[in-house]
Structure formats: C-alpha cells, structure tokens
Amino acid sequence: MSVPVYDVQHGVINEGHVVYKEILRDGPDEYVPSGFLCWDRTAADTLEWARKRGREVHVIGNPWFQRFIHRRESDSLVEEVLSDCIPSLVGKKTILVTMQWGLREFFKDPDYYEFLPEALIQAINASKNEYNWWLRLHPVQVRSGIKDKVVSFLERSFGKEGAVCWELPTSLPLPLVLAKCDLHITDCGSTTIEAGWYGIPTALLNDRYENGGILKKYFLPERSCGLAVCVSQDVSHILEWVSFYKRSETGTWKGGNVRDVLSGIVSG
Template sequence: MAQRRNERATSLKTVLISVINGCLGWRRGRSFEKVDLLLTCHDVDRGSIVDGKPYAQITDSFAFFAEMLGYSTLTIAKPYSMLVGHRAHGCPVSINGKSLLMTLLSYSLLGIQRRQLVLTLKTRMWINLLRKTRPKLVVGVQPSEDLCAACKILGIKVYDAQHGVINSQHPWYTTRIKMLEKRLLPNGFLVWDETSKHGLSAAKEKGLDVLVIGHPEFIRYRHEKKSRFDATRIITEGQRPVHVLITLQWGLGDIFSAPEEKGLMGNELIRAIKNSDEKIKWHIRMHPVQMRKNYKKIYSDLLLMFGDSKKIDIDDATLNPLPIVLSSMDLHITYHSTVVIEAGWMGIPSAILCPYVESGNYSSYYQSERKSGIAECVKYSEIEICEWIDIKANERKNLNFIPMDGVADFLSINLR
C-alpha cells in the first residue's frame, strides 16, 4: 500500500510540474506550422537516448524516414509531457496548457456529461491545431479519441503505430475497439508483423485498416546505422562472457512485493544474478515508463540489490536504442516484455518467466515466438534460469530477420 501511495504521489507531482510548464509555455518548442506529417506521443514513449536527447523509438523513427523522403514533420507531445522543445528529439510542442483548460472548463458537470464535454472541447482544440498545421497524415502512439474525432471531421487520416504487444487479450486492441464509435478510433493500425495483425481482428471487423509495415526503429538502424551496430558491439570474438539482457517492466509491485524485490524482479532471479560468476555479464534495461518517471530511484534500488558490480550494466542497456543493445546480446530474460518479439528478430533466445503466459491470462502472448522455439516459458527459479542460460548460450542464430520493411513506402503513398 505504501508503494502505491508513493507511486500516486509521484504521478501527481509529475502532472502538476508538466501542467505548469505547459501553461507558462516554458520551452514550448516550435510553433504550430504547416507540415506534411503530424506525430504524437508521450514522454514514456521516449525509451532511449540518441545524440544526448530523449528519443521516441516509434514516432521519431517515422520522422526520420519522412524527412529523408523530403517531407516536413511536427511532433505534438501528449498531455502531460515534460520533454518538450529542445529537451527532446524533434522539438515536440506542448499542449499541456490547452488540454488543462479544456478539462477545467468541464468541471461544472459530472459523470457521463462531463466526459462528453471534455471530448467535445478537446476535439475542438485538435480541430484548431490541425487547421493550423494542415497535415496530410497523422501517426501517433495510441492517439486519443478526441484527436481521432478531429481528424475524421477534417478528413485527415490518422493511424495508431504499434509500440508493444498486440493480441486478442489486450484490452486496447479488443474491448476498446468494440466499445467505441468508429469516429473515435483511428483509420487504422500500423503493425510490425503478421502475428500482430492477427491480434487485431476487432479492428478488421470494425472496418479499420491493419497494415504491416515493420518496426520503424529497427528498420532505421538496420539500413541507416549499420556501421553503428558494428561499432557499438560490447562483445568480442573468442573468450568472452555470455551477455544476458534482462528487460524490466513497470506495474509489477503486487507480484514482486517483498521489500528486497522492490517491485522490479523476484528473489529467484536476484539470486541467479548474485550467484553467477564472471562467465555471465548481466545487462538490465528499464522499461521506458520506469526510465521517464523513476529512473534515479530504480537505478538506486538496483545498486542496493547488486552493489557496484562489474558484471552488472544498467546505463548502457537502458539508455541506448534497443537495436543497438540487442546487437550485443546473446540471451534475453523477461517477465513478459515485448522485447521477446524484437529479440526473436535478431535470433536471440528469450526466457519468459511469467507463469500466465504458458497457461493463463497471457496465453496468447508470443505464440509465434514460442512455437518457433526462439522463446520459451521458464519457471521462475534460480536453478531453472541458470540451466536455461547454460543450454541456450551457444544457440544464438543469425541477425537480419526483421520481417517487414514498409515504413518508407507507407509514408510515400500517404504523403504525396
């Protein structure tokens, strides 16, 4: 309970600071100028650091390809983001003040009436912004209902770009799509692979597009940063440790509730790391939500767990783009992170420690990867984790298995 209160207090503090920043127009960034492609995401979607600034692996990669093709772009930061202006890639524009004003104007009403008024007011806000920017296309990470409604009114196509797991058990891609009016939904979804496409049957039944275009960040780094892949590899040929990536997830405080687990990982995995020898190098990558909201605290908690051990890496694994990190890894361990998919593209075996993936509420997760053998469910036990590492250490396959490369083609068709 104490942990939940602390999380709520931290969240409230973040919102208040971001609202003040937005209301004052502090470092608001670029003006609402005319552009070809309008992008939108939140701070928590900026999961790495590139050239010293927070980088949104999905939307900033779309901007990269659009600008490479000669089109102009603008990113609007979703409320209530603080990484605006020159504090992030692309100089995102803040709408915190505008969004707060629309919310405050609705406080005279309650319940459904209030929600309807907020939707109406924010839709009008977006209509005004879209009329100023006049984009040909809008792409966002989970674009809001009001943005979708505004785009539909103005006849602008808006797409939801995949940023994580999509399957039939995810409420955003099932229950929500079935429940909402079509005018409040995007024109379609841009997904990484055929497996993700199959998880969007609700969208197809609603008459929405589901387009497989690949993973924008992985495509970018495969084609445009290949030399960087080679230059930043941590491992070397010959005698070397096994490099194991551990991807953390947020919101697991109820599962890893013991004081020493700190809501990050279970005691069995902690012991596996502590008791390992120099033959294993552990790279712990925070989830983007953890990175943006509680980086210093989680970093401190991890240091308390493991000390300043040379066999533990946190900074490089967390701050670098995921394709760069994975290019240096041999194995991947997670509770049930989406990185299972991305590691599989690069031939890296994954151990999934969540028991409900094998049988339970998450049984539809990673079926393709588990069927191919690149991922498997492993019991959350120190012994079984270590045995899995011993068996899999020499099974890494070749790279270059990114399933689709259609981002540039999609943009060319929709922006011309």
C-alpha cells in the same frame, strides 16, 4: 476535426491484449484510430475487427529497427550512434534482462515483485563473473520520475561497479543492444518479439502463460517455435536455462532441442 490518426505499433498487439481485443474493439468509434501500422501479420490478424469497422490495417514492419538494419548515410542519428565506441563483449554470454513496470497493477497482485524477481537477482549475483548481465530499464522507469528509485534498487542488489550493467543497455537503441546479446529474459515484455527477429531465445519468468492464465495468448508464434519458453522464478532453473545454450562454430550461442533438453526446467 476529421484528421486521420494512425496507431503505430510500439509493443504487443495480440489476442491477449485487452486494449486491442476488447477496449478498442468494443468501444465507440471515436476511440478507434483511422488505421493501424503493424510490425507483423500476427498483430494485423489481431486487428481484423478494425477492418470490419472500416479502419485500415497495414503491416509495415518496425520503422525503428529498419533504420539500423537498412542504414542510410543521410540518417545522421543512426550514423552518430553507430560511430560511438561500444565495448566489445567477447568470451562470455551476454544476457539481456528487459525490466518492466506496473506488473502489480496489471496482474492485480499487490505481492508481485516491483522491479525484478528475487530468484533472478540471486541468479545474476551467483553468475555475474561468468556472464555479462545487461539490464535495460523500461522507458517509463526512465522518464516518469522513478529512475533514481530503480537505480538505487539495482545498486543495492548488484553493487555500483561490476559485471552487472544497466546504464549502457538502457541508453543504447534497442537494435544495437540486441545485436550484442545472446539471450533475453523478461516477464511479459514485447522485446520477446524483437529478440525473436535476431534469433535470440527468451526466458519468460511467469507462470501465467499456462493453465488459462492471463498471458495464455501472449507470444504464441515465439513459444510455438521454441524461441520463447516459460521458466519458473527459481534460481537453479534460470541458471540451467542460461547454461543450456552453447557457443557454436559460428560464434553464436545455440541450444539443442529446447523442448526435450529443457523439459525439467521449462513449463508449457
């Protein structure tokens, strides 16, 4: 009906994403939106093919995060959330784990873990008294009818009460969650990009970023500057990565030269 349609970025747009680099690029015109509204230049550069097809590509930032960074009193939703009593996390590192869904299908590997890798479960249980572990369910896991299954898995893995928390990190807006966290762990989640905006290091628990793997072009800016590193799915390597970051005089958690100090536990 000739109504302009714009794709607002809501996750990864990079050289490795099959939808943006192959399906849309090589598909018929009716598949391609009128334009794309991107978080950053990395995403916009990925869509150079769209410009050549007469589509608009704009870098607008992330509108959801901007609402929390540039607050307005008239934004009742943000002001209401910020007025709620959010527990203070003092004295311990807080590590955010962003869960994912559909990785078995994405990697075409029926043996891949369903919710969390076993090594990460063991690492969390071994250190749950030392750190605050926050687990954030993927929106699909919350809304697709499998939430009860996921929560049952988490209760079996970590218990119903204790230092491992998932209700609050899942219900709070991501900008607020990241503002409370020191480190981030995921498989290939786009929160890697958003954590980078806050200067939060990410451990990528997947070896498919290396040796020509399917994820080789994911998070290149974050990996090149050391904000994201590949850590093997190994209990000791995960805990060594977490313990590497120390509290600085400003109260933030920082590490040293990631590539030098972590050379024994990170890959890539």
